[in-house]
Amino acid sequence: MATPGQLMFARGLGPTARLLIWLLIGLSFVVLDVRYRALDGLRSGFSVLLQPVRETLRAPGDIVAELGGFFTRHRLLQKERDALLAERAQLMLGVNAAQDLGRENAELRTLLQLRARPGQQVVRAALLYKGHDWFSQRITLDQGAGTGLRSGLPVVDAEGLVGQLSRVYPGSSEVTLVSSPGQLTPVVVERTGQRGLAAGGGQGQLELRYMPAQTDIQVGDRLLTSGIDRVYPAGIPVARVSRVSRSQSSPYLRVECVPLAGLEHSRSVLVLVADTQVTKP
Amino acid sequence: MSPADQNHGSWRRILGTLFLAVLLEQMPWTGWGLALRPDFVLVGVLFWSLHQPARIGFTTAFLLGLLADFQDGVVFGQHAIGYVVGVYLLLFLRLRLLQFDPLRQAAQLFPILLTVQLTVLLVGWLAVNPPADLAVLLPVISGTVLWYLVAGFQRLWHGKGMQDRA
Numbered sequence: 144m145a146t147p148g149q150l151m152f153a154r155g156l157g158p159t160a161r162l163l164i165w166l167l168i169g170l171s172f173v174v175l176d177v178r179y180r181a182l183d184g185l186r187s188g189f190s191v192l193l194q195p196v197r198e199t200l201r202a203p204g205d206i207v208a209e210l211g212g213f214f215t216r217h218r219l220l221q222k223e224r225d226a227l228l229a230e231r232a233q234l235m236l237g238v239n240a241a242q243d244l245g246r247e248n249a250e251l252r253t254l255l256q257l258r259a260r261p262g263q264q265v266v267r268a269a270l271l272y273k274g275h276d277w278f279s280q281r282i283t284l285d286q287g288a289g290t291g292l293r294s295g296l297p298v299v300d301a302e303g304l305v306g307q308l309s310r311v312y313p314g315s316s317e318v319t320l321v322s323s324p325g326q327l328t329p330v331v332v333e334r335t336g337q338r339g340l341a342a343g344g345g346q347g348q349l350e351l352r353y354m355p356a357q358t359d360i361q362v363g364d365r366l367l368t369s370g371i372d373r374v375y376p377a378g379i380p381v382a383r384v385s386r387v388s389r390s391q392s393s394p395y396l397r398v399e400c401v402p403l404a405g406l407e408h409s410r411s412v413l414v415l416v417a418d419t420q421v422t423k424p
Numbered sequence: 425m426s427p428a429d430q431n432h433g434s435w436r437r438i439l440g441t442l443f444l445a446v447l448l449e450q451m452p453w454t455g456w457g458l459a460l461r462p463d464f465v466l467v468g469v470l471f472w473s474l475h476q477p478a479r480i481g482f483t484t485a486f487l488l489g490l491l492a493d494f495q496d497g498v499v500f501g502q503h504a505i506g507y508v509v510g511v512y513l514l515l516f517l518r519l520r521l522l523q524f525d526p527l528r529q530a531a532q533l534f535p536i537l538l539t540v541q542l543t544v545l546l547v548g549w550l551a552v553n554p555p556a557d558l559a560v561l562l563p564v565i566s567g568t569v570l571w572y573l574v575a576g577f578q579r580l581w582h583g584k585g586m587q588d589r590a
Contacts, residue, residue: 277548
């Protein structure tokens with residue numbers, strides 16, 4: 144298809160040659176990113192460019208949610224309020240007891256001259272974006288390095304552990320979900336105190352790995368973070384055991400778990416920012 | 425394509441639709457919406473490289489692929505390579521596609537889109553779990569040598585080769 148002003152046969156490179164050139168460039172991008180981590184600047188650039196766009200485009204969803212909330216039935220609100228008041232009273236009891244225990248614990252720690260546990264701050268963040276990925280499950284939050292987030296911090300919601308920050312940009316950050324394939328979480332079985340390793344299995348599932356066949360574990364047991372990794376604080380609920388099966392070929396039990404946090408639907412989460420604690424082994 | 429199509433007004437239309445596609449992908453899709461969401465940017469790039477191949481082609485596809493890599497938080501290059509392969513396949517089938525009605529065009533686009541997704545999957549898999557060594561590729565070389573031997577043997581046996589008989 145000769146256009147005016149162009150020679151009919153001098154057409155430059157054909158599509159196949161151009162495809163090969165672009166494939167080479169693409170492969171070099173992959174290598175640069177995977178081997179040398181050289182493209183983090185490009186990532187931050189995209190993040191700075193797209194951040195305002197995403198903030199703006201979140202508005203339609205928020206407006207729909209607001210409208211839905213506006214038309215909630217009055218009766219329903221009253222019922223919910225009563226339930227919340229009752230729950231609050233119950234929680235206050237627990238808080239009082241916890242404060243008492245905390246005081247006692249602090250005194251005992253000074254008596255024993257143990258180092259105080261590192262303090263903890265909480266940063267609220269909201270879901271900004273969710274992407275497709277074949278190999279891991281990630282969500283993007285609207286808080287970033289500007290509010291003191293670092294890569295590696297745990298992210299929780301009201302029900303339990305959501306995941307771990309894997310990349311932090313100036314104004315946003317990416318969370319790798321606990322159910323993401325390859326994401327490991329050291330856990331402890333709440334009922335028995337047995338330690339284990341929960342690995343994400345994709346499709347919103349976790350798997351408790353390397354449990355010997357005679358382990359006492361039942362459907363319904365809760366798994367909490369064990370805290371031995373110094374990444375997650377101890378005692379955050381992670382998952383509930385949904386199926387235990389024995390296989391003939393493996394010395395370990397096959398334990399499937401369902402994460403407790405609302406990985407798919409929680410719109411606002413908390414990031415636990417622990418003070419940096421430098422320990423030398 | 426008439427020269428009237430190529431006035432400078434259509435640049436604005438091309439960039440406008442691609443920008444709109446990027447915006448649509450930035451919305452916070454979740455659940456079934458996310459699962460069913462078409463790759464608006466890819467469809468836009470393929471559409472314009474079908475109708476305006478002099479303007480939209482490999483370069484645009486590659487750059488928008490990098491953007492897609494960022495927004496999914498994956499290794500840079502996965503979607504870029506996938507989109508470039510998609511544009512190549514589309515250019516390969518271009519003259520045929522332009523003669524089809526929309527239904528047949530869509531049917532022809534299905535394998536192209538599938539190939540793009542599979543390319544993204546393959547590149548991502550190679551990037552996340554790189555193979556331990558490249559010895560799996562050695563049969564390719566030995567197979568080529570074997571082909572040479574077989575073809576040479578056949579030529580020796582039957583005289584000058586099969587194509588001379590026709």
